[in-house]
Amino acid sequence: MPETVPLRITGTHLDCHDVAHAARHATPVELDEKALERAARAYAIARDSGAKRAVYGRTTGVGANRHAVVDRDAADQHGLRLLRSHAGGSGERLPDDVVRGALLIRLNQLAAGGSGVHPRLLRALQTALTRDALPRVHARGAIGTGDLTTLAEIALTLAGELPYAQGALDPVPISPGDALAFISSNATTLAQSVLAWHDLRQLLRASHTITALSYCALGGSPEAFAEAVHLARPHPGSVACAAAMRRLLGLDEDAPAGRRLQDPFGLRAYPQVHGPALDAADTLERVLTIDVNAAAENPLIDIERAQVHHHGQFSTAHLALALDGLRAALHHAAELSAARLSDLVEPDLTRLTPFLAAGPAGSSGIMILEYVAHDALAQLRHAAAPVTLGTAVISRGLEDHASFSTHAARSTTAAVDAYRTVLACELIGAVRALRQSRTPLPPAPVSRAFAAAADHLPYVAADHPLGGEITTAERLLAQLATY
The missing domain is CATH 1.20.200.10 (Fumarase/aspartase (Central domain))
Structure with a gap:
């Protein structure tokens, strides 16, 4: 029986047919090296920018807490606190094909290089898709301004704090600033759509x-x-x-x-x-x-100009x-x-x-x-x-x-x-x-x-x-x- 050809993830060329097929058939994926390089550059810019200016969700709280400055000594735990507080989804578990689709879309979006997450999170998503290791994700908790609850559940599962519904990976460290950068997406809604x-x-x-x-x-x-x-x-x-x-x-x-x-x-x-x-x-x-x-994450890490943009994408x-x-x-x-x-x-x-x-x-x-x-x-x-x-x-x-x-x-x-x-x-x-x-x-x-x-x-x-x-x-x- 011939081996399944992996789906190549570049951050720019994913189409709807690819997503549907991979979600329904658990297609393995491979990451384009240039996409990983973009992600690494964005991570470095985001890390350095946080030392120079206020960056929403990295050096501050989120929502109405946007002006609350994160204590530098507690920055390492800020991301995990944010994920824990936002992983409040409820209702039924999402079907496996929707979860696979969400993992794939989020990986491709991160490969576009605008989030500033650590590249190891991209590798973790790639491995999860290839091994068909699926987080346990709940349906209710989004209103069209970001799938915060579902993506927080996925991130905490990758970090080893929540159980997988199927398979498992070794825990992945969450870097300061990774949390909002990872969950600032509508990947689950896009997968359902x-x-x-x-x-x-x-x-x-x-x-x-x-x-x-x-x-x-x-x-x-x-x-x-x-x-x-x-x-x-x-x-x-x-x-x-x-x-x-x-x-x-x-x-x-x-x-x-x-x-x-x-x-x-x-x-x-x-x-x-x-x-x-x-x-x-x-x-x-x-x-x-x-x-x-x-690359619709808020804030956007602009790797061409080495700038951070806050927006409503x-x-x-x-x-x-x-x-x-x-x-x-x-x-x-x-x-x-x-x-x-x-x-x-x-x-x-x-x-x-x-x-x-x-x-x-x-x-x-x-x-x-x-x-x-x-x-x-x-x-x-x-x-x-x-x-x-x-x-x-x-x-x-x-x-x-x-x-x-x-x-x-x-x-x-x-x-x-x-x-x-x-x-x-x-x-x-x-x-x-x-x-x-x-x-x-x-x-x-x-x-x-x-x-x-x-x-x-x-x-x-x-x-x-x-x-x-x-x-x-x-x-x-x-x-x-x-x-």
């Missing part, structure tokens, strides 16, 4: 395939996906969505007309509704790519707003999937029996799938509520704004899970309708997708429990995203 983004992009691609199956079952019109239509109003997401539908269905200028002059919105307006979700996912990816490669308004916008767009896309499911159980549109039933009169067929889909849609609707309308005033009034990006990331994860169920219900309906109608499929990717789905989803004509099929359909979505 990257994983949600990764899963959602897969589901958005799967939706193209499932909609193509529904299109065939409903005898849809190709006009709604015509290139000329979308070039006349060229929003990138809508153009891409229509192009995906033409490819999946093998549509060209001579495509046969559909059954109706005007299709239901679930087909006719699909590119216009699904397109904004594609665009929102692209926007989120751009924000995430910047942030996972950012801990704010994650860009991330929170991108996540809020994505969930709003996703809700519209999910609504349309539920609408197509309703179309699939309507005899006037399918020319089949009500609810695609195949038993005696009064049989329910897949009637219950609408309930399941709308339950999931309601969960998504609640998750789509914007978090950026709230704020917080804390630390004796000094810190008077918060983005709540952490909560936006949690809500996005919940929304993705709900969307998965909605799509699974539509998939079951489309496959059942195509089986019953025996509609000939075009020699295009949609035909191969139907064969793959039909191979996994059993056809049981009589009324029966559908829960197992929903689970199977949810697992199929990753495969359907590849057509």
Whole structure:
């Protein structure tokens, strides 16, 4: 079996796909030597600057204690006190993939060379990732101004003061000034966001395939996906969505007309509704790519000018707003999937029996799938509520704004899970309708997708429990995203 190629960490070139893959598959990492050199230079500048001027969190307290000067004789313990006081997270343990993602992102950010932590902390994170030694990290404690509690727990675990959830390393010394420099990041929130983004992009691609199956079952019109239509109003997401539908269905200028002059919105307006979700996912990816490669620590150690800058880069308004916008767009896309499911159980549109039933009169067929889909849609609707309308005033009034990006990331994860169920219900309906109608499929990717789905989803004509099929359909979505 070939060895896994390590992921090279430079501080500048980490992308979202790398983060998601490493978080899910425990990929080993190696540190670029130039990144370690940058970190060492930043450490020296930070250490020397603290002897010449006040440096927030190094020679002073934090928050409203910013003017409290740390006694030089007690400086060695200041960092540990800061970590101990901030490791107050609560709630459930974060999943392993989120913790791995947080370790990886924090390592890459530190490799950018703006924090001033001792280089041995970078080595410790590298070793933890390579050995898959995972700190025990709790979910609750951040409001979008730095993942202080989770990163303090990680730092204290590296220092040997807290137990690992899995594996272990020899304790790493915490240098004076390391504490705030290490926890001044939103790495955990970014990890949650990257994983949600990764899963959602897969589901958005799967939706193209499932909609193509529904299109065939409903005898849809190709006009709604015509290139000329979308070039006349060229929003990138809508153009891409229509192009995906033409490819999946093998549509060209001579495509046969559909059954109706005007299709239901679930087909006719699909590119216009699904397109904004594609665009929102692209926007989120751009924000995430910047942030996972950012030296955003406060204060910033500027190694080019050998200066220290105090600032507000801990704010994650860009991330929170991108996540809020994505969930709003996703809700519209999910609504349309539920609408197509309703179309699939309507005899006037399918020319089949009500609810695609195949038993005696009064049989329910897949009637219950609408309930399941709308339950999931309601969960998504609640998750789509914007978090950026709230704020917080804390630390004796000094810190008077918060983005709540952490909560936006949690809500996005919940929304993705709900969307998965909605799509699974539509998939079951489309496959059942195509089986019953025996509609000939075009020699295009949609035909191969139907064969793959039909191979996994059993056809049981009589009324029966559908829960197992929903689970199977949810697992199929990753495969359907590849057509």
